[in-house]
Amino acid sequence: MGFGWNFDNSYARLSDTLYASVGLHPVSDPKIVIFNEMLAKELGLSSDELQSEEGVQILAGNKAPEGSFPMAQAYAGHQFGYFTMLGDGRALLYGEQMTPENERFDIQLKGAGRTPFSRGGDGRAALGPMLREYIISEAMHGLGIPTTRSLAVVSTGEKIIRETDLPGAILTRVASSHIRVGTFQYVANWGSFEDLQSLASYTIIRHYTDIPNSDNQYLYLLQEVIKKQAELIAKWQLVGFIHGVMNTDNMAISGESIDFGPCAFMDTYHPETVFSSIDTKGRYAYGNQPKMGLWNLARFAESLVPLLDDDEDKAIEIAQGQISQYMGQFEKYWLDGMRAKLGLFDQEDQDKELADELLDLMEKNQADYTNTFSALTIGQHEKSPLQGKDGFEEWLQKWELRRSRQTQSIEESTELMKNSNPSVIPRNHRVEEALDAAVNGDLSVLERLLAALADPYDYSSEYEEYCIVPETQKRPYRTFCGT
Ligand SMILES: Nc1ncnc2c1ncn2[C@@H]1O[C@H](COP(=O)(O)OP(=O)(O)OP(=O)(O)O)[C@@H](O)[C@H]1O
Structure with missing residues (x-):
């Protein structure tokens, strides 16, 4: 079976400072829980073959697809303001699938086992959070918001040990790349000047092809990344999406939303809304997201400083000049979006x-x-x-x-x-209900929710039940980081 794989491993050719090649960690009894046939088609992959016994082995990380180059990517990041080395500790990148339209997408397994970046972790993920990422990322796509996508979730047949034993699972994530602000921070801190230059040039080729090939191309890169994030975060605000953990390792340079751990959509409007159980100080509250975007972009700009000018003072001044554009851009995108919401x-x-x-x-x-x-x-x-x-x-x-x-x-x-106001969003109580049923073996609730979320601007009454606001809860809704 060929499956339709057509890998090109350009990231592997870039510099081996950027990743560690990894072996596979097979799981005992992988089974497909959910599979995204539409996305498979867009990627040029055969749904039937991938859902066959041999295909499941690939989605479970038991067998590498032909032409792949399994690796864990290195990155660092500011987590709640503190800088640290990170890297894919539970993710394995198979490589870049070239689609029939000649587009390039990372195919990554999340929860595929330990890597050199795992530190104390087991490299695994639980079924609930992987299905949650599947639901939210597909909901974001339905809403027209740039996002990583989800191709499949397989259960592993193994338990993972957390506070209680949980069923293990692996998500196949599809992204236009996994280059993060944290990737640049890693290279700026621990790589050479040449590494930084090649990562930046590579990012331009991969995501910002309109940037002219000039002495200033890294300045343009900074400018474009700032613009993309201003646009993305405005879109989040306009639909009431709260990412929950906007650390610099969770800001993708492509401008896609990434890592749907403790995220949730706001029901009742309040700028201080926080859902994440670990965000005790409300750093990533709904109303703080634009500002946190700015903070992260400032970290990105700092990483680029060596490329902006030979004179460090001048480079910092250039970086600051660009960063100062962000808030105005955000406000413009937000107001344009708000005007559309108001017709x-x-x-x-x-x-x-x-x-x-x-x-x-x-x-x-x-x-x-x-x-x-x-x-x-x-x-x-x-x-x-x-x-x-x-x-x-x-x-x-x-x-x-x-x-x-x-x-x-x-x-x-x-x-x-x-076209600007969704009638359906993935409300927390609906997401929880779908996850509970799925973990207990009933996928029908999840499937219906996904069908509603695929077309959130449809005002027919078919999915009316998803518009109902939950009764006031005794305790505020809380989300937990990816177990
Ligand atoms: N069970 C685990 N074993 C090993 N490393 C882990 C585990 N869970 C998280 N990590 C690592 O901890 C860091 C922060 O985790 P976080 O939950 O933000 O990321 P993630 O959800 O695993 O990944 P991503 O950002 O790719 O969606 C990452 O480097 C991640 O790889």
Whole structure:
């Protein structure tokens, strides 16, 4: 069986400082839990063959696919502000699959066993968190937000030891690359100048092909990465996504969202919302994400300093100049997105105020973020979580007046809103319900949830049950880092 593999291992050719080649750690009884046939097709892979007995061996890390070069990538990172060496401690990169469209995607197994970067860990992952990453990454894709994807989750047939024994699993992750801010930090700290230069040049070739080949190309790289992150984080904010662990090793240079450990979507709007059990100080709270993006990008800029100018002072000044652009860019992306959520095509100075007033009303009244926008979209104000609340009528009038001042019709405006306001998001209680059922062998709940999340801007009533807000919970919802 050929499976459709078409590997090109360009990262392996770059510099062996950047990775450690690794052997396989077979598991005893691998079985497919979920498989993404649409994604397999996009990658040029045969779904039937990959789901066969031989295919499962590949997805479990028991047998390397032809042409692959199994490796663990080296990287470092600031975790909650503290710098440390990291690297793939439980992930194995098979290589880069070249698709029929000649696109390049990393194929990585997460949970595939120990590597030279494992430190004290067992290199393994549990079924619940790997399915969670599958759900959220596919939900992000459905929402149109750049993200790594999930091709499959296999159960290993083995238990992993945590606080309790948990069923083990391996996720096949697909990414346009796994180059992180932390990869640059690693090379800037422990690699040579040539390593840094070749990583930066490689990143340009792989992700930023529009950058001109000039003396300034690393400056352009910094500029483009800043822009991509400003755009990405604006998209997170607009759908109420909270990443939960925005460490520098979890910021991908490609501009894709990566590592869906303790992430979750916000129901009730509040800027201080935190779900992660380990984020005790709220460093990565919803409202802090833009600022944390800036902090991470400053670390990226620091890593690039040797490439920006021979004169260090001048290089730092250049880096600072670029970093200072970020907040303005973020705000612009955010406001453009907010205008679309409110059905506005053109720009007026008071638009930010209009949006902020709505957010204030949501915060004051503990309104559901997603449902506030979807009620506006379908024009059923009686369904709005803000209906009957002080100030909402006045706000509606202001908004309707603003909408009527543009040349586009109300129908066009509504269409724009439908494409900008998801009716379905992966609500925490729904995700938990799907995971519980799946871990107990019933995949139907997960499959239905995934079907709803594939088309989150569909306002038909088919998946209406996913729009229902959970009853107020006694304790706040908590997520835990990837077990
Ligand atoms: N069970 C484990 N065994 C070995 N290393 C681990 C284990 N769990 C996490 N790590 C390592 O600890 C570091 C931080 O973990 P974190 O949970 O942020 O990453 P991850 O979810 O494993 O990986 P990724 O960022 O690729 O999605 C990483 O270097 C990771 O490889």
